[in-house]
Amino acid sequence: xxxxxxxxxxxxxxxxxxxxxxxxxxxxxxxxxxxxxxxxxxxxxxxxxxxxxxxxxxxxxxxxxxxxxxxxxxxxxxxxxxxxxxxxxxxxxxxxxxxxxxxxxxxxxxxxxxxxxxxxxxxxxxxxxxxxxxxxxxxxxx
Amino acid sequence: xxxxxxxxxxxxxxxxxxxxxxxxxxxxxxxxxxxxxxxxxxxxxxxxxxxxxxxxxxxxxxxxxxxxxxxxxxxxxxxxxxxxxxxxxxxxxxxxxxxxxxxxxxxxxxxxxxxxxxxxxxxxxxxxxxxxxxxxxxxxxx
DNA sequence: GCTTGACTGAGAGTGCACTCGAACCCGTAG
DNA sequence: CTACGGGTTCGAGTGCACTCTCAGTCAAGC
Numbered sequence: 524x525x526x527x528x529x530x531x532x533x534x535x536x537x538x539x540x541x542x543x544x545x546x547x548x549x550x551x552x553x554x555x556x557x558x559x560x561x562x563x564x565x566x567x568x569x570x571x572x573x574x575x576x577x578x579x580x581x582x583x584x585x586x587x588x589x590x591x592x593x594x595x596x597x598x599x600x601x602x603x604x605x606x607x608x609x610x611x612x613x614x615x616x617x618x619x620x621x622x623x624x625x626x627x628x629x630x631x632x633x634x635x636x637x638x639x640x641x642x643x644x645x646x647x648x649x650x651x652x653x654x655x656x657x658x659x660x661x662x663x664x665x
Numbered sequence: 666x667x668x669x670x671x672x673x674x675x676x677x678x679x680x681x682x683x684x685x686x687x688x689x690x691x692x693x694x695x696x697x698x699x700x701x702x703x704x705x706x707x708x709x710x711x712x713x714x715x716x717x718x719x720x721x722x723x724x725x726x727x728x729x730x731x732x733x734x735x736x737x738x739x740x741x742x743x744x745x746x747x748x749x750x751x752x753x754x755x756x757x758x759x760x761x762x763x764x765x766x767x768x769x770x771x772x773x774x775x776x777x778x779x780x781x782x783x784x785x786x787x788x789x790x791x792x793x794x795x796x797x798x799x800x801x802x803x804x805x806x807x
Numbered sequence: 808g809c810t811t812g813a814c815t816g817a818g819a820g821t822g823c824a825c826t827c828g829a830a831c832c833c834g835t836a837g
Numbered sequence: 838c839t840a841c842g843g844g845t846t847c848g849a850g851t852g853c854a855c856t857c858t859c860a861g862t863c864a865a866g867c
Contacts, residue, residue: 529703538856541816549708557863559814572773579766583854606779614763621760628753631714635746637819669843679844680826699833701844725824 524562535591548573548583548590579614666704675712690715690725690732692742721756 530537543549544560549570552560576586589648593600672679685691686702691712694702718728731748734741 525788525814536856537814539854542855545816552681554815557814559863566725575766575769575852579763579770597707600777604774607770607774607777611767611774614767614770618767619762621721621763624717625753625756625760628721628749628756632753635742635749661781667844678826681824684825696845699844701833719824780861 524564526560526562529560529562529566533567534574535570543573546583549588550594576610579610580617581610585610666706668704669701671702671704677712683744685715688725689729692736693706718752721752722759723752727752731799 524532526537526540529535530540533540535543538609540549543665544551549566552562555561558658573586576589577583583604589603592606668679668682670773671677672682673681678687682691685695686775691708694708696706697703715728718731727748729743734745734748
């Protein structure tokens with residue numbers, strides 16, 4: 524499989540695939556006679572895993588660390604497990620955080636509930652909510 | 666309250682506060698005799714709200730839109746509500762996504778369970794080539 | 808033979824959200 | 838008086854993760 528097809532199948536752009544190879548996230552790909560990358564379908568599973576790490580907010584640095592450990596063979600598995608566990612815990616915290624914020628957001632939205640117009644009685648955080656004809660010299664494109 | 670104290674109390678740096686004012690996320694602050702910013706404590710509530718939006722991944726562009734609507738007074742409340750609702754929905758989706766990925770991550774970690782040795786040279790996503798599980802996991806630290 | 812389109816490596820550019828530095832001003836304590 | 842610990846503006850720099858441009862190569866099809 525050439526880079527174009529891998530791009531389609533993996534959801535990464537060809538640019539990104541080359542970039543990942545360059546920085547070491549993807550193994551250096553075999554080249555065919557024309558020095559074009561030729562991929563085995565197995566790489567898709569690794570890419571899917573990388574995408575999952577990325578989707579959960581792991582920085583590339585850490586993915587690199589994981590990739591490096593992996594390339595060093597099975598002896599690094601305990602380290603990899605630790606890495607993944609730490610990441611999982613961070614993700615768990617992040618989710619909890621998001622959920623807490625979601626609750627507050629919902630409360631705020633309820634404050635706006637059905638309000639077609641008028642009183643902003645519930646908006647606790649509006650020091651300047653349209654009560655003064657502020658000469659707005661802000662937000663400019665300067 | 667001067668910028669230094671607001672920084673301490675709000676958790677933003679003084680740099681960031683000035684930056685937010687510059688782009689319009691914070692209202693142009695009144696200046697005292699020495700043209701130093703002098704803040705009312707009420708601004709803290711607005712900043713806390715901004716931090717919540719940020720924590721849930723709202724881009725600054727959208728916060729700016731919200732801030733602008735807010736500055737236009739109560740008439741824009743329906744729009745603000747819509748904005749917040751859309752954002753809430755996106756956050757909900759994001760949480761669901763993270764949770765799904767967390768499950769897969771947990772499965773992967775379980776695969777590493779006791780992790781002593783094996784033949785995991787080509788990590789195809791499931792490093793488990795049939796080793797005994799030890800079920801030793803530290804869940805939800807903190 | 809020539810065009811087309813996918814590929815190559817290297818490196819520059821992008822967008823986001825800050826973050827920092829430089830050069831200056833200002834009020835108070837010692 | 839002088840040092841200090843704040844403050845001011847403006848513009849440049851940072852880190853991340855791509856994303857794109859460029860000049861060139863190559864195989865296949867007309």
